[in-house]
Amino acid sequence: MTQQLILYPLLLQLLLSILLMFFWYRINAQRIISILGSILHLGLTIYVFSFIWNNGIQTLQAGSWEAPFGITFVADSLSITLVLLTAIAGLAVSIFSASSMIPDRLKFGYFPIFHFLLLGLNGAFLTGDIFNLYVWFEIIIISSFVLITLGGEKAQLEGAVKYFTLNFLASMIFLTAIAVLYGLTGSLNMADLAIKVAEVENRALVQITAVLFLIGFGIKAAVFPLYFWLPASYHTPPSAVSAIFGGLLTKVGVYALIRVFSLIFVGDAFLDEMLIVIAILTLFSGGVGALIQNNIKKVFSYLIICHIGYMILGLGMFTEVAIAGTIFYLIHDIIVKTNLFMVSGLIYRIKGSSSMRALGGFYSDYPKLSLLIFIPLFSLVGIPPLSGFWPKISLITASFNTESYWGLAAIIFASFITLVVIAKLWAEVFWKNPGEIRERFKFDYFHKMGKYRKLGFVAPIVFLSFVSLYIGFGAENIQILSSRVAQELMDNQLYIDAVFNNAQNPE
Amino acid sequence: MLTAILLGFLFALFLVFAGKYFKGRLAVVSALIPLSLFIYFASFIPRIASGEVVTSNYEWVPSFGVNLGFSLDGLSLLFSLMITGIGFLVYVYTSSYLKNHQYLDRFYAYLSVFMGAMLGLVLSDNIISMFVFWELTSISSFFLIGFNNTSEASRKSALTALGITGFGGFSLLAGALLLGSMTGTYSIIEMMTMKEALAGHEFYILAVIFIFGAAFTKSAQFPFHFWLPGAMKAPTPVSTYLHSATMVKAGVYLLMRFTPVLGDTNFWNTTLIVVGAITMLYSAVHTLFRTDLKGVLAYSTISALGILVFLIGLGSQGAFLAAAVFIIVHALYKATLFLVTGIIDHQAGTRNVTVLAGLRKVMMPVAVAGFLAAISSAGIPPSIGFLGKELTYEASTHSTGMVILIVAAIVLTKILLLYAGFVAGIKPFTGKLPEKFTKVTMPGPLMWVPPLLLAILGIVFGIFPSLIESSLVKPVVTALGKDASDIHLALWHGFNTVLILSIITIAVGILLYFILKPSEKLENRIGKLEPVSPESILNKLTYFFGVFSKFWTNVFQNGYLRNYVTTIVLFLVILVGYIFIGNSRLVIDHTKLSQITAYELAVTIILIAGVFYTVFTRSRIGAVAAMGVVGLAICLLFVFYSAPDLAMTQFSIDTLTVILFVLVLYRLPKYLVLSDYKMRIRDGILSLTFGGLISLLALQVLAEPVNSDVGDFYAKNAYIMAHGKNVVNVILVDFRGTDTLIEISVLAIAAIGVYGLLKLRVKSSDRPN
Amino acid sequence: MEILFAIIIGVLYAAGIYMILRRSLVKLIIGIILLGNGANLLIFLLGRITEGAPPIIPEESKVFLEAYADPVPQALILTAIVISFGLQSFAIILVKRAHKVVKTDDLDEMNATDEDS
Amino acid sequence: MTLNDYISFVILPVLGFSILLIFYRFFKGPSIADKIIALDLLITTGIGIIAVYSIVHGRSTFMDTAMILALIAFLSTVAFSYYIEKRNRKK
Amino acid sequence: MSSIIIVILITLGTLFVLLAAIGMVRMPDTYLRISVTTKAATLGVGLLLVSSAIFFNDLSTTSRALVIILFVLLTAPVSAHLIGRASYFMGVKLWDKSVMDDLHGKYQKKTHVLKSEIDDTPGDNVMHDKTENGNEDEDELK
Amino acid sequence: MKSRFVGNILLTFIWVALTGNFAFNNYIFGFVLSFFILWIISREKRRYNYFTLVPKLISFVLYFLMELVKANLQVAYEVSTPHLKMKPGIVKVPLDIQSDIGITLLANMISLTPGTLSLDVSNDKKVLFVHAMYITDKEEFIHGIKNGFEKRLLDIFKK
Amino acid sequence: MKTLILKTASIYLLPVLLVFSVFILLRGHYLPGGGFVGGLIAAIAFVLHAFANGLSESKNLLKIHPGFLMPLGLALAFLSGVAPVIVDDPFMTGLWFPDPFPVIGNVGSALFFDIGVYLVVVGVTLTIIFTISESA
Ligand code: NA
């Protein structure tokens, strides 16, 4: 059974989605199934995680077809870490959704699609097959697309059009890259590709393929100059949706970039430089973008872009220290961004607005909640010892070691901008006396809600805040994990061996 | 020691949850914290004085080399005592100053966090953990400065302060990490052993710049000084604590701490002297033009910080001695003056120097405190201020090079500071009590005792310098890496140049005080220079950066989908094109290509023509029909090239798409051509380049050797192992069945999405945003 | 024939992008469909094309007796086609809905979400 | 001349030429109905081409595709007519 | 023997398809083009399918060929009817040299109800002399 | 129910023909499958009597194929000669046949024979509008249709 | 569309097309076809019926809500993928009955998987098209 273990999180999510579809229109049942399922999923994932932690990289050959012929699932430390994070964020958002989503949306399939999205994320993290990755990407896109538009009014629809078009373009570029890769190597298995791509003589073609992957995944990861869909759409859907988007969607792009550039396209100086340049511009563009926004969800959206830059920078520098920084940042970012979008939802429910200009007085009205929100906000800034701080140690050190001073400047710039932006946000939303906000008629205000609904809003935020605090104060454990991931990534032979050795000894 | 540091944090946390339950006794409980800490640190005095360095080490994040390594030496002891000692008085003072304030618990929580952070900062041996505490001081001071958070000015000051010190913080982080990678350790004590190697290191200058960046911003050196006067919006206890005794001195502390690591080089010394001198002069001059008591004090604080930086820059034993003493001097008198100012503000309701006068008649003890502090600030014997000034002059006159310039600068500064001290400590109490202040009352003892105590200490230490000589001052000098054994503090140094300078200073200063009265006119005059001040320059830069940010953001995020697509495609075309052009190996291999037959040509022609028709027709239904043609042609190509399954699927899907279009289209408006000719040409060129590159790429790949292990495996095993003969179908349901499972999920999601999109109407009140 | 295929693919990619760059929502979707077709044909071509030899094992045999086309690209394209269909059908409905709500087919008028609000 | 040659060099080119002619009508219109008829006829001709092509390669498998074409082509004609009907009625 | 039959059938079939194609180009109005399509092509393709069935000479191919022929025969006239009718109320004109138009004025414009006789409300009915030439898709701009 | 059974049998035959497998098992499978499909799509009210017609239709089709070939040559001649000698127009043909299936078949037959095209049936099912290529004499044309296809169809549908 | 001819034709075509779709589904493992195309044809049969007879008529005909077919089909496909996990084979491993069945040939999890695909495709297509028609 142990060999199958890595697929259980996937299968559970799929089972949940199907089950939820059978409970169409019965929203209370859906709420319960989703939350209980997410708890179960988290428990299962923790178990799988510890299994992999103790036993090393695990692979599963779907259909018993040995690699590279079947679809291989590979759980290395990176994959399973991301699966675990997805489970954590997923549980939080599931609870948050049960409370914050209006019944109409729940009636029209919110939960099944939410779990399909989680399924897609898990699948993308676990698959060891490049075309299968494409397919997982598509399930992610279509789910997110549906989630954006569910019950969509003008803004969502507009956002969705942009979101869809650019992500579709990304998929097409990704598909083009797969076509070229298959044309060059005749293989789809990523471990096999790692071997075969290295043997291709025409390096220019390999480089072009890599560039295609870079752009295809880069759009999804929202890097400069490919990020446009993100600020245009992330603020439009309900907060629970934004939360899962903000926390996880772009990270799949980052994951794919990491995977492809650490496994298949390794050691190309041009590409690494490309990544660094892109990272720097991403840090810059996201930062300045966040600086001028008024809507808090938009602020967070731009900060997502900005912070993607850190991870790409680490990837571009491609030393063990740098990759460890990237991974640490990834871990931190998923939790914090998910939390912040839920926070924005909470603020919206409390005050009826997301505009910094209109908001205010939060601190005097809700001091304890403010303190709670302080945690994710300032974790994001990376005020030490909160979680965002630690990866910067690795990244800055790596930028000294690789002498990428522009990278260093960009890191400092982005950190600084984040600090300024969040401090400004704090001053505006929490400190300032609010102007006259007219109480909206018929608006579903937080203070009008029942006790359990309120709890549904706050509990997930508390949960993720504690996770953030753990990442910050228990940085040692996270760093050990990140280093291990980095070691595995730097030595792609580990991955290849895991895929093929298992194939040689079928059960 | 960890407990000592964490005490503040724990107490703050405790206050968050329990603060409101014992509002009345809050002050007592709170004040116990700094007091007990003060006693705790004081108990170390004998050991430190004997030359010991107390260290303790706690694991934290060993994989980063980050631990909670603390070391208590002379330097950190001095700061610890100041932090806890003045802290205690401020706690006491606050209990009265903010009596019955709604958020008193919150205030104490901030203060406690700040105190803990400050202690951590000065005690850390590990520079990363030092940075951690450094940032915490910035953040807690952000909250303290913004304590009156409903006032816009207050928020703005808090932001400015955080912005500047935060920037410095990142500089410290960069410096720390650079030093870490240069030396392989984050322990300052260990770094000291590598001083020579560091000085010769290629990154030495860079590391120093980073450290300076942190120190100068935190200690408000020119041109980063302006956040400090702004920060005076904070409640007075905050100003006292943060801006006189502790936080602003963190930068000075940092410089001192790194003197044994990075000091003694030309770059280090010169920069510090220059920056310190500019700062002390610039802000000393500024004190002349201020009417707000706190403004005067703020600028005099900056000036004092300048002096300290300047002294560290001089780098001699004498200079360090002077610095050590001056830190004590300044802490005592400046804290006093701030507290006094706070009392005046609290009781009289104004801090305007031009109207304040004669208050001695209503609050004598406060006046005494003010007077004593002014004396000390002026360096008039027997205050310890005198000692400090003497030592400073001593060090200046013994500096290497440009002695005259240095001495002139320091003397001028001291004259102006004397003036400032008098204005703050004496002027409000002398002269005739104006009518409107007759009803001003004496504050409670909790308010006036702390400043008086501090002021008296200033005199006591002046008269008995031995009290601090070996307990506090000498260990500091030792900690800075100089031999301190020959140091002897005394008020009377004999009649020498220094004494002459002192006399000149005092005389000219007092003269200045009587000639120059602070007035709004003067203040306005300096206001005219405002546009060229660093603050407004930075404001302008910030403004322009904001404009630029908007510009940059809007250039890319301009709302037009087609521009986004253009950018992405252009990016792709440039990158791929660049690789194509840069590589001469790219050739097309004709020999591997197959023949073209007439019917294939015909199908190709209708395919391409269909595409063109789709693109250029003005009829939507025509476009849809043309897509049908394209679909058919592709279907035929699939048939020709051995893909019957594909052909079927392609055709059925195309038909379904047509149906969907048809069901949707007749509800849509006219099919307009919305873009102009030029744009169409531009897009046409871009698209064709893109398409061309893809074609070229395809032909390139075809020239590479074929490799289809996977396909062969499937073909071999399709029937034998998977019991199917249509290999494509076997792949879909078996070899790669996972793909298909997800694929049908995609379809189901799409269907749910369509259903929701068309059937669900959300009430407007529930819309997000 | 490969050359013709390459040209067709180029034309489909170009036309797809060109249509996406128009301002009309309907054209956008047509562009997406064309682009999808282009990508599918690219996989087809780069998987190497073989004439008249479908990868179907003859009735009386258990293995292939003669040449056959690589089945892998075909399976990939099938999956890609179906997925694209899901996306396209949703996109088409989105157009309908967007038109109803936003009351325009003009993409240039759909930029409220990018404005600072 | 074998049957295969005859088909490859005479029949298929003629059918290809027919396709081009029909496409000419599609292109020219003038009414949308003409385009729909042309498309319908293109598909029908496609069925013929597939039938002939399967003879050339001796693979009857392709007939399956022809079958699907025959079945489904009808539906698109129905759909287009539906469009015209709805469109005109709306006026 | 069978190959001679095949050649004959295949040639005839191709010719009919070609004729249909030529007819598509040459016929002067939409209705006539529909006529040609339905006939020549159906017959032509039918012949091609039959020849394929003869060539393979197995049951499954033959049954498939027959199924296709059946489908074409069943659907082609229905398609023709649908398009022809749609063309009429779209306003597609008959050829100038047409001799009669009994449909004139019998379709109700809004409901597309087809009456067997002309009623008294001609304004509501599809009258070809009053409509545009019907050459364009109605929702487009030129 | 009886008619549904007949339909079921017919569908079974179609299945067997499609699969080309005349084994007994396949008949059983086909029957079960058809039964299931008819169960899915049928409502009890509707009577599926039309399946009884199919055998008659097949013989009718054979007759019709002759007509088809004959008249196709006429069209071929028209298309392939340089001048167009047509006299086209739309003719109203009154209907005697009343059943839906009968009308549909008639219309389709007319469409499939060259030179004529059924445009539509009036909503009251009284007339069929036929477009024809050669209308030399309208009455003769109508007579040809009524005596040809319609008469045969009426025969078939006689109960 | 109110045309008698189409209406009549569609009523005949419906059962024939459905039989045909099952045919295409079942032969997919050996010859071109399979669950996907089969499902499309079944869906198209109903769509055709809906075009000719109106939506409500077609919905009445189809006793189940098409949306229900989606989870049903997914569940079937899922179960045939998971079934081997229960006997401790990797996910999606084919399980086969030892002897071929008449008509269908070898019966294994792949067949059930393909039937699942068929159901999902029918459900999806009909849900989409019916929904659009309803809201048109
Ligand atoms: Na498929």
Ligand code: NA
């Ligand atoms: Na399998």
